[in-house]
Amino acid sequence: DAEITQSPRHKITETGRQVTLACHQTWNHNNMFWYRQDLGHGLRLIHYSYGVHDTNKGEVSDGYSVSRSNTEDLPLTLESAASSQTSVYFCASSPGTSSTGQFFGPGTRLTVL
Amino acid sequence: GENVEQHPSTLSVQEGDSAVIKCTYSDSASNYFPWYKQELGKRPQLIIDIRSNVGEKKDQRIAVTLNKTAKHFSLHITETQPEDSAVYFCAASKPGGFKTIFGAGTRLFVKA
Numbered sequence A: 001d002a003e004i005t006q007s008p009r010h011k012i013t014e015t016g017r018q019v020t021l022a023c024h025q026t027w028n029h030n031n032m033f034w035y036r037q038d039l040g041h042g043l044r045l046i047h048y049s050y051g052v053h054d055t056n057k058g059e060v061s062d063g064y065s066v067s068r069s070n071t072e073d074l075p076l077t078l079e080s081a082a083s084s085q086t087s088v089y090f091c092a093s094s095p096g097t098s099s100t101g102q103f104f105g106p107g108t109r110l111t112v113l
Numbered sequence B: 001g002e003n004v005e006q007h008p009s010t011l012s013v014q015e016g017d018s019a020v021i022k023c024t025y026s027d028s029a030s031n032y033f034p035w036y037k038q039e040l041g042k043r044p045q046l047i048i049d050i051r052s053n054v055g056e057k058k059d060q061r062i063a064v065t066l067n068k069t070a071k072h073f074s075l076h077i078t079e080t081q082p083e084d085s086a087v088y089f090c091a092a093s094k095p096g097g098f099k100t101i102f103g104a105g106t107r108l109f110v111k112a
Helices: none
Strands: A004-007 A010-013 A019-025 A031-038 A042-051 A054-057 A064-066 A076-078 A087-094 A108-112 B004-007 B010-014 B019-025 B032-038 B045-051 B056-059 B062-067 B072-077 B086-093 B100-102 B106-111
Touching: A004 A087, A010 A019, A019 A031, A019 A087, A019 A108, A042 A064, A042 B100, B004 B086, B010 B019, B019 B086, B019 B106, B032 B062, B045 B056, B045 B062, B072 B086
Parallel strands: A010 A108, B010 B106
Antiparallel strands: A004 A019, A019 A076, A031 A042, A031 A087, A042 A054, A064 A076, A087 A108, B004 B019, B019 B072, B032 B045, B032 B086, B056 B062, B062 B072, B086 B100, B086 B106
């Protein structure tokens, strides 16, 4: 069955380290999104992509980067992890034909010490 | 900028009662309004959606209403059950783009 996966599911790192969170979907969706979820803030958009080689900044993009080299993957990189980036990160995807709901991955819990 | 406000932040109801969650959006160009349910420790999942050319949509015990003039939309859950306990998110997106703005969420408790 088609799915969307994230890895790792849990990560503990230290301040200043570079961290990459993986997201892989097998639906062949054009659109992919990264969100962070913090108590009281709901889901905040970090970066998104509408297709290969397309990337866009969301509302909380500072300190994060993404690249889209193929349809299936949108890795999220924290260039220099900060304690404020401790959060749960969700990747999501949706078809590129019209506005539709998004399919979310299982999430990655990141702790920056 | 684009904004979606959601109320209440917490809602507690007795099993069998109805629950209503309300959202307001700021961008009048928004035309797609999904609702997501997130159980504890799980991923958000789409439960119902509505487009701007429709005023109401129903799926068994859940329904969504949209008032474009007032830029309000609401989720209604009837005959609530303990398994309805979760965080519910409303969201809005505009035509031509797929970026979605989420509300802050409502934590629903259904007491048995």
